[in-house]
Amino acid sequence: MGYHQIRFEKDSDKAIHNESLQKALVNVTDRFRSARNKASSKVSDWEELRTAARKIKKDTIANLDHYLVQLEESVKRAGGKVHWAKDADEASRIIVNIAKDGKVKSVVKSKSMATEEIELNSSFEQAAIKVVETDLGEYIIQLAGEHPSHIIAPAIHKTKDDISKLFSEKLGIPYYEKPEELTKVAREKLRSEFLSAGMGVSGANFAVAETGTIVVVENEGNARLTTTVPKIHVALVGIEKLIPRYEDLSLFLTILARSATGQKSSTYVSFITGPKREADIDGPEEFHLVLLDNGRSKILESEQTRESLYCIRCGACLNNCPVYRHVGGHSYGWVYSGPIGAIITPQLMGIDKAPELPFASSLCGACHDVCPVKIDFPKVLLELRKNVIESKEKNIRAGGAFLEKAGIKFWRFSVEHETIYKLLNKLSYYFQTPWKQSNGKLRSLPYPFSRWTDERDFPSVAKKTFRERWKELKDETG
Amino acid sequence: MTNSREEILHTIRKGLNGVSSKQNFADGNFPDEAREIKQLTIEQRSKLRTQFISELKNVNTNVLEAHDEDEIKKALLKLVKEKKLESFSIWESQYLKELKIKEELKNAGLKLVTAKNKNRIAKSDIGITEVDYAIADTGTLVLLANKNQPRSVSLLPPIHLAIVQPENLASNIKDLFVILKSRLAEGDDITSCMTFITGPSRTADIELNLTLGVHGPKELFVIV
Numbered sequence: 255m256g257y258h259q260i261r262f263e264k265d266s267d268k269a270i271h272n273e274s275l276q277k278a279l280v281n282v283t284d285r286f287r288s289a290r291n292k293a294s295s296k297v298s299d300w301e302e303l304r305t306a307a308r309k310i311k312k313d314t315i316a317n318l319d320h321y322l323v324q325l326e327e328s329v330k331r332a333g334g335k336v337h338w339a340k341d342a343d344e345a346s347r348i349i350v351n352i353a354k355d356g357k358v359k360s361v362v363k364s365k366s367m368a369t370e371e372i373e374l375n376s377s378f379e380q381a382a383i384k385v386v387e388t389d390l391g392e393y394i395i396q397l398a399g400e401h402p403s404h405i406i407a408p409a410i411h412k413t414k415d416d417i418s419k420l421f422s423e424k425l426g427i428p429y430y431e432k433p434e435e436l437t438k439v440a441r442e443k444l445r446s447e448f449l450s451a452g453m454g455v456s457g458a459n460f461a462v463a464e465t466g467t468i469v470v471v472e473n474e475g476n477a478r479l480t481t482t483v484p485k486i487h488v489a490l491v492g493i494e495k496l497i498p499r500y501e502d503l504s505l506f507l508t509i510l511a512r513s514a515t516g517q518k519s520s521t522y523v524s525f526i527t528g529p530k531r532e533a534d535i536d537g538p539e540e541f542h543l544v545l546l547d548n549g550r551s552k553i554l555e556s557e558q559t560r561e562s563l564y565c566i567r568c569g570a571c572l573n574n575c576p577v578y579r580h581v582g583g584h585s586y587g588w589v590y591s592g593p594i595g596a597i598i599t600p601q602l603m604g605i606d607k608a609p610e611l612p613f614a615s616s617l618c619g620a621c622h623d624v625c626p627v628k629i630d631f632p633k634v635l636l637e638l639r640k641n642v643i644e645s646k647e648k649n650i651r652a653g654g655a656f657l658e659k660a661g662i663k664f665w666r667f668s669v670e671h672e673t674i675y676k677l678l679n680k681l682s683y684y685f686q687t688p689w690k691q692s693n694g695k696l697r698s699l700p701y702p703f704s705r706w707t708d709e710r711d712f713p714s715v716a717k718k719t720f721r722e723r724w725k726e727l728k729d730e731t732g
Numbered sequence: 733m734t735n736s737r738e739e740i741l742h743t744i745r746k747g748l749n750g751v752s753s754k755q756n757f758a759d760g761n762f763p764d765e766a767r768e769i770k771q772l773t774i775e776q777r778s779k780l781r782t783q784f785i786s787e788l789k790n791v792n793t794n795v796l797e798a799h800d801e802d803e804i805k806k807a808l809l810k811l812v813k814e815k816k817l818e819s820f821s822i823w824e825s826q827y828l829k830e831l832k833i834k835e836e837l838k839n840a841g842l843k844l845v846t847a848k849n850k851n852r853i854a855k856s857d858i859g860i861t862e863v864d865y866a867i868a869d870t871g872t873l874v875l876l877a878n879k880n881q882p883r884s885v886s887l888l889p890p891i892h893l894a895i896v897q898p899e900n901l902a903s904n905i906k907d908l909f910v911i912l913k914s915r916l917a918e919g920d921d922i923t924s925c926m927t928f929i930t931g932p933s934r935t936a937d938i939e940l941n942l943t944l945g946v947h948g949p950k951e952l953f954v955i956v
Contacts, residue, residue, distance in 0.1 A: 338737040391937035433938040475933040475948020504909040523928035533879035554747030
């Protein structure tokens with residue numbers, strides 16, 4: 255099931271009118287937000303950690319080619335294979351070919367946004383290879399044929415009742431009400447998948463250039479199983495996930511779980527360096543690292559937006575965003591939602607495919623405040639808005655762009671000429687009469703002003719300007 | 733595939749305007765730092781242990797306190813009885829061998845399941861390991877895989893029991909990485925898989941209700 259064209263305005267309107275979704279969004283964002291606040295407040299040097307983390311990411315991205323080459327050497331030294339994928343199609347091809355070479359009939363997957371990005375599951379299905387999502391949230395949405403709506407909790411848009419019905423329908427079992435019972439069902443069903451799969455596919459939260467170690471953070475244990483039990487382990491990792499040295503992990507692990515869920519540490523962290531060693535009793539015999547570009551290298555061109563690559567995918571920005579809280583993940587139309595989605599989707603997909611997203615923000619900056627690597631979202635969003643306006647593909651914004659430009663030119667002219675400005679003020683006082691309510695507000699105005707008044711009232715123009723009243727008062731009081 | 737590699741690196745270098753250079757991060761003196769960290773007084777060790785126990789409990793880990801070999805064995809046998817355990821899988825690691833845990837359990841009538849068969853380990857009632865290190869301020873166990881320490885033992889059975897020696901406690905994750913890095917600096921080969929374990933497996937994917945025991949062990953016991 256592919257992703258359709260991004261239609262933020264339409265989809266967010268639908269989301270706002272979906273009562274159960276609204277309840278779920280308030281629930282998840284409130285909980286994650288307060289948990290993050292609590293956890294971060296207990297770390298006395300939290301701000302210093304954020305600054306240090308940003309610096310490491312900045313230095314790494316600024317020297318990405320060197321670190322990628324170092325990572326490749328380290329992984330090879332540990333007995334692993336490294337593949338480079340310049341786009342989604344190539345990445346899927348590489349991974350499916352690894353499966354075919356290994357005569358793999360079924361694949362287990364742990365949670366990976368990158369694999370969603372390249373739509374890996376449909377490539378497996380086309381190759382007639384069974385693929386099973388093992389993260390409970392991803393398992394739920396796989397059964398439902400949907401896409402994740404939150405980076406950390408992919409099925410959060412579904413109610414308990416939704417899930418009970420879904421399991422009962424798709425798995426042919428009775429309707430179980432309690433989450434414990436549903437979880438037990440998933441555990442039993444997926445156990446047999448883990449034990450019989452020929453290949454496990456994971457993502458990674460970090461890749462350490464110095465040692466060739468990939469790091470997978472989770473709570474359920476499915477990533478451990480995915481990367482331990484099957485004979486072949488494939489890790490798909492975005493090239494921006496690199497960090498330089500082994501010890502840098504202590505900093506990033508300190509801030510990741512706290513920012514994401516408010517936990518001091520997630521339940522399991524796996525540090526995987528190559529396949530099993532010869533003497534090891536278990537572990538995969540083959541380890542493949544697939545480095546994914548898919549537009550990331552292009553983001554490096556722009557210094558203004560380069561920091562989009564610092565993201566460690568914690569989801570804190572989503573949980574603190576007033577827009578996300580109301581419209582949910584699906585409104586963003588792709589894998590990444592919330593503020594991070596608003597900045598990387600247009601950059602990875604091309605600005606013409608997602609021109610609405612940089613505008614899906616009030617620029618309040620709450621995201622910037624909580625981002626563990628201090629990504630300046632408002633700055634990046636403004637830069638992207640500029641790109642949208644300047645972009646040749648003005649199809650969607652055509653009408654708006656022309657009027658906006660004309661309007662701003664007109665405004666500039668009037669404020670540069672005082673007489674004209676004063677005249678316009680007086681005229682608008684009289685011309686507004688048909689739309690002025692008894693409470694002094696303008697409730698609905700004709701186009702293009704309707705784009706404001708459709709959503710909110712506008713105060714009416716007063717009879718006297720502030721300067722006139724000031725002058726009058728001064729004259730009065732001498 | 734070589735083509736993509738060159739293309740990607742080329743695009744990156746172009747985008748960075750050719751100003752990239754490998755950063756010379758000042759490398760710490762890890763072996764010295766590690767030595768410093770490990771020198772703790774008895775009182776400091778005891779404090780660390782107390783903190784560790786409290787953090788373990790915060791993440792739903794069952795703690796069995798033991799101060800000597802006898803207490804360890806007593807705690808173990810009590811657990812066997814309580815949980816009506818019939819089979820076990822275990823690490824062939826140094827400390828567990830010293831304690832003769834394997835023999836103790838066989839004598840108590842439990843069946844030993846070899847770690848070589850993943851289906852059998854999954855069916856054993858409990859997996860027993862020691863730890864290479866532990867982190868006090870988060871209640872985390874640190875396990876390194878090697879020929880005597882298979883990954884599956886702490887993963888497949890429904891109960892995981894870890895026996896922790898207090899001298900393996902590190903204060904926090906930063907100190908732990910100093911110790912790990914110093915081992916690498918001194919020529920140790922890096923393990924194929926190091927695992928941090930903080931509590932039993934869990935999820936909050938269904939309406940954010942916390943449920944314990946998803947894919948990993950449902951229960952975690954620590955004897956310390």
